[in-house]
Amino acid sequence: MKYRVDTDSLGEVRIPSDAYYGAFTGRAIQQYHVTGKKSHKHLIAAYVMIKRSAAVANIRTRAIDRKRGQAIIKACDIILAGKHHDQFVIEEINSGAGTAFNMNSNEVICNIALEVLGKKKGQYDVLHPNDHVNMSQSSNDTFPTAMHVAILLNLKETLPAVDILIKSLAKKAKEFSGFKKIGRTHLMDALPVTLGSEFAAYATSITKARNAVSAATKELELVALGGTAVGNGANTPKGYRNIAISELAKISGLHLKPEKDMQYSLQSKFAVANASSSIRNLAIELNKIANDIRLMASGPIAGLSEIGIPAVHAGSSIMPGKVNPSLAECLNMICFAIIGNDTAVANAAQGGQFELNVMLPGMLKAVLDSTDMLKNFLPIFSKNLIDGLTANEERLKQNIEKSPVIVTLLAPKIGYQKSAELFKESLKTGKTIRELVVSKNLMTASQVDALFK
Incomplete structure (x- = not known):
């Protein structure tokens, strides 16, 4: 297998040359072996939609230049069209707050966007997973939103x-x-x-x-999007939050709205x-x-x-x-x-x-x-x-006929005590309540039928 070398804040990491994920994910996949299954399709979709919506908001607020922002949007559209889902290799249960999955998303989107720009994977001086794809965001607000x-x-x-x-x-x-x-x-x-x-x-x-x-x-x-690290919206440009959530609602088809108390949402x-x-x-x-x-x-x-x-x-x-x-x-x-x-x-x-x-x-x-x-x-x-x-x-009919409990329906006419005696006699003799009541002249057959109906 051929490799490339990616660099993060901890140093160099060897990554398969055809992989779209980067150094953070390369380290994380060595740690989070839990279920053996990849993350849910809706988590992948949710995260990519969030990154796309953030890029739109960053362009509109001029936090990012249009060229980089549009490359991120195009990369997200490629993934949402069904490509490169195999590159989301972090399991659903991963690091606290889902940081590993957030970075997996950032790196995949970044490297696809680099190709959109005509560059090679890993050329982070042109487009960076943290500085650009994760711009105005944190794992702490994106994962709760996702x-x-x-x-x-x-x-x-x-x-x-x-x-x-x-x-x-x-x-x-x-x-x-x-x-x-x-x-x-x-x-x-x-x-x-x-x-x-x-x-x-x-x-x-x-x-x-x-x-x-x-x-x-x-x-x-x-949703919490826009709260960034602790719910105070640090490092987000003015107007970003409303634009990002509005875009996310549009692309997801969901009725999403900003949670008023961002600190609560985290x-x-x-x-x-x-x-x-x-x-x-x-x-x-x-x-x-x-x-x-x-x-x-x-x-x-x-x-x-x-x-x-x-x-x-x-x-x-x-x-x-x-x-x-x-x-x-x-x-x-x-x-x-x-x-x-x-x-x-x-x-x-x-x-x-x-x-x-x-x-x-x-x-x-x-x-x-x-x-x-x-x-x-x-x-x-x-x-x-x-x-x-x-x-x-047939079984349903037999059960009703044989059960002495239907004497309950006669209790208002003949009294609770007498009904209890008939219940016990029915169990002992096998005779039905109907047979006992009529034979003892307590009620006529037509009167019993009328009650049972």
């Missing part, structure tokens, strides 16, 4: 996946509306409901959780923690639904067997014909991971000190991982499990 942008971009893909599930649950609620079933509280028989009303409640819970996630995006739309990670907790709450609701489906589908002989689940693959490598609620189990595991990710975010959000929270990369990875799992799996869960559920009408 966090917000990357999460917002991922949520734009995640919320439609949640909407698919809501639609599937609502459709199934309508389809199951005529199927009466025994309700359950404390896992014990309770008053009858319909299978449809159960699924309608699921659709309601996911809709409410989805709306809470959407509401959390409002705080994410307020100190606090409330917006990210708030978004993460709303995603966790969505996972909690999803978890409950997955558990219910697994219980209702249990059997087919020794379980509840109230619903049938579609077979997506053989359920067992040893028991022929077995069908498992595999997709519901997968959703459970996704939800467990999301809850864990939120715990990591919560710990990182309170782990900052004074003017900067340096735990940004870990927080970002956790939220992006959570939203990636939801956007990837929920459409599959909806189509291949929820849409294919069937009602076991």
Whole structure:
């Protein structure tokens, strides 16, 4: 492999000659081996859009000459068109405050811009990663801004996946509306409901959780760009901040606005923690639904067997014909991971000190991982499990007929004490409540039917 020699404040570093990154990144890739994965596509896009927007603002405020500024803009456009993403070699979890990723971005953009200018990689006397690409910026304001942008971009893909599930649950609620079933509280028989009303409640819970996630995006739309190192905007020209954020909003398609208190935007990670907790709450609701489906589908002989689940693959490598609620189990595991990710975010959000929270990369990875799992799996869960559920009408009817708990409906007519006696007698003799009430002349058959309806 051929190499070139790049120089930074610590000295010389050998860099592969075809690499667009430079000395800082060359040192950093020797340190940050964490997940073995490269950074998320939306983090790369967010950072490049930030650098482009900063270059536009620097040109307009005359902080940088047009020739250099336009070369930076052109380099960013080349990356945003899909080229050189492999040069962003720093993982999402890297140095505190994401300095390593910021510098990876600065160096890649700088060396592409040098080629735009007809120069060679590493000719930093012409265009410099820090002096020009990072002009009017710090890792401390660009990474928090990139966090917000990357999460917002991922949520734009995640919320439609949640909407698919809501639609599937609502459709199934309508389809199951005529199927009466025994309700359950404390896992014990309770008053009858319909299978449809159960699924309608699921659709309601996911809709409410989805709306809470959407509401959390409002705080994410307020960004730190322009705060530089400690939130006081040091080393930025007048007017830079508003121009840069306006450009970033335009190129990202997001409703971004300056956070009024820039020091707060570097100190606090409330917006990210708030978004993460709303995603966790969505996972909690999803978890409950997955558990219910697994219980209702249990059997087919020794379980509840109230619903049938579609077979997506053989359920067992040893028991022929077995069908498992595999997709519901997968959703459970996704939800467990999301809850864990939120715990990591919560710990990182309170782990900052004074003017900067340096735990940004870990927080970002956790939220992006959570939203990636939801956007990837929920459409599959909806189509291949929820849409294919069937009602076991015969089992549902038998459960209602046999359960003594429906005596509750007769209690206002015959009293609580007498109803409790009938409950016990039904369990002991196997006779239904209907049979006992009519045989004891407590009510006529037509009166019982009227109550049960």
